[in-house]
Amino acid sequence: MLNFKTNRLLIYISSFFIIILVLFAVFRDNSESITLLEAKKILNEKSVENVVVTKEYVFLKTQNGLYKIASSQVNPSMFEGYKVEVGNESNIILYLFLLVFILGLGSLGIKLLLNHLNKDLPSLRQSSRPIMGESVRIESIKSDVGFDDIGGISDVKVELEEIIDFMKNPKRYKSFGARLPRGVLLVGPPGVGKTMIAKAVASEADAPFFYQSGASFVQIYVGMGAKRVHELFNAAKKNAPSIIFIDEIDAVGKKRDGQRNDEREATLNQLLTEMDGFEASSGVIVVAATNKIDVLDDALLRAGRFDRRIFVELPTKIERASILAKYLDKVPHSLDVSVVANMTVGFNGASLAALVNEAALLSLRQNDMQVTLEHFEQVKDKVMFGKKKLQILSDKQKQYRITYQAAKVIIATYFDIPFEKLILSNERLTPATDEPFIKHELENRVKMLLAGTVACSMRYSEHSSSAKQDLDEAKELVEKMINEYCMGENIYASDNEKETTMNKLYENVSKLLSSLSSVMQRVEGDLNEFESISKRKVKEYLDEIL
Structure with a gap:
């Protein structure tokens, strides 16, 4: 690639040659030389319209073209009866300078116009990608964040x-x-x-x-x-x-x-x-x-x-409470920020800002006087997973979804996995995190991910394809437990240890759900009626039989 100075030089050279070509086209001599006999013939035919005499040539202009003959060959008496003009050869030079002056003035005007536009549109210049050789002015900004x-x-x-x-x-x-x-x-x-x-x-x-x-x-x-x-x-x-x-x-x-x-x-x-x-x-x-x-x-x-x-890691519970307090400072509320912090495991600062904003917007839409915990519970899944609408399901498909989600929410509540509310339209219950976990905590998460598949297999002897995301995460966790975290029976995993671990956890979930069949029925009834259920409600059902 050519650098800036070389590119500018080539532009100047190209412009010079273009000007030369234009001047050549305008001022070149396009007359035809003729002999004295040919000149007399043209004059006798009375076809000459104009005669111009210069120091070197006499030009005869006719309807058919422009002819010239050397001044030394003609006699002034030949042009009796014609209007003779004396040509000034210096006119060509004058025209040349005039053209160069006009071109230079036009270039200067264009440059001044561009400079004016650049001053008026600084933001446009900074936002656009610089063209080849353009230098973008770099300016500092004054930070107002402490x-x-x-x-x-x-x-x-x-x-x-x-x-x-x-x-x-x-x-x-x-x-x-x-x-x-x-x-x-x-x-x-x-x-x-x-x-x-x-x-x-x-x-x-x-x-x-x-x-x-x-x-x-x-x-x-x-x-x-x-x-x-x-x-x-x-x-x-x-x-x-x-x-x-x-x-x-x-x-x-x-x-x-x-x-x-x-x-x-x-x-x-x-x-x-x-x-x-x-x-x-x-x-x-x-x-x-x-x-x-x-x-x-x-x-x-x-x-x-x-x-x-x-x-800079994801904020802890205490740090989330501090961040939420900052964002809620100008929002009318009577919340205990520690409760909201407890329900936002895995949220970063940007997600917490979005959560407070969505809760405030929901409060305005419902014409409430202040933001409440219920508002946060309603928008949490929207911020975490994105807003989803329940797919159009047949009665049988919806029943499969209810059973699947009921089993997940029961196992998550039983092992106290952090979440606040389950919505029927969301496949995921809690986000995956890379926080340090103890072996039994990882196993509990795998059990929660397997719970829906286990429940559908127990009741319907089959499960739906929507279980793929949970099953993939469960397999990935078991893979890490055995191969990366060395949480198997030995430091070096055996060939079938992953399969053995997965089967063991599957059986544990199956036995646990069998013992909680009455809770399953009540949770499924709530999901069928309201299409959502809180962790608090599921815990009430579990406390009644445990």
């Missing part, structure tokens, strides 16, 4: 407060021989608030905040990604102390595996070079976020680049 606006990040806050203090009081650390970390890598699943944390750091440090996504560096033109990285770091250094935040850095910082991708590697190399080029006094720190640290290039993770890694 740590007080974010709940449930106490551990992360401790790690970052030191960096904030360093940016505010650099002399204190330099006098002690300490240096500012060059890079901080925030690692965690999507939706836990990594971007908000970076903005909070910039706000607390009162520093300019330069935001870029990793994808914005991946250009279709060779060299443009590296150029953008260079411009970003230059802008940050000019505004130091400042913070550069690169979201989803794995888009540009993936491991170099030998496969050819010159642009991505050039951009990564430029990023590594810029981070190496930091001076101790530069006052610039790079904060990056990713949920795939395992795919990042080792050169990015070595000391001297991203010196500090901070893991």
